Amino acid sequence: xxxxxxxxxxxxxxxxxxxxxxxxxxxxxxxxxxxxxxxxxxxxxxxxxxxxxxxxxxxxxxxxxxxxx
Numbered sequence: 001x002x003x004x005x006x007x008x009x010x011x012x013x014x015x016x017x018x019x020x021x022x023x024x025x026x027x028x029x030x031x032x033x034x035x036x037x038x039x040x041x042x043x044x045x046x047x048x049x050x051x052x053x054x055x056x057x058x059x060x061x062x063x064x065x066x067x068x069x
Contacts, residue, residue: 011049017057 013019013031022030035055036044042055050056 009049011051012053012056013046013048013050015059016053016055017059018055 010019010029010031013033018033018035020032020034022032024030030045031048031050033042033044033046033055036042039055042053046053
């Protein structure tokens with residue numbers, strides 16, 4: 001499955017409040033987990049697709065976490 005711009009589907013990262021998408025000059029997309037700055041359990045650039053993550057928070061959701069890392 002492909003995400004925007006024929007990139008691989010990022011899984012949960014594609015709709016998480018804690019992600020910042022970095023696009024380089026070649027058009028490659030990298031998903032930066034901003035939780036990694038404060039919590040060593042999270043990888044700064046997790047392998048894609050992310051299917052389970054204890055820090056996942058749906059974009060626009062202020063509530064509970066889903067899954068486990």
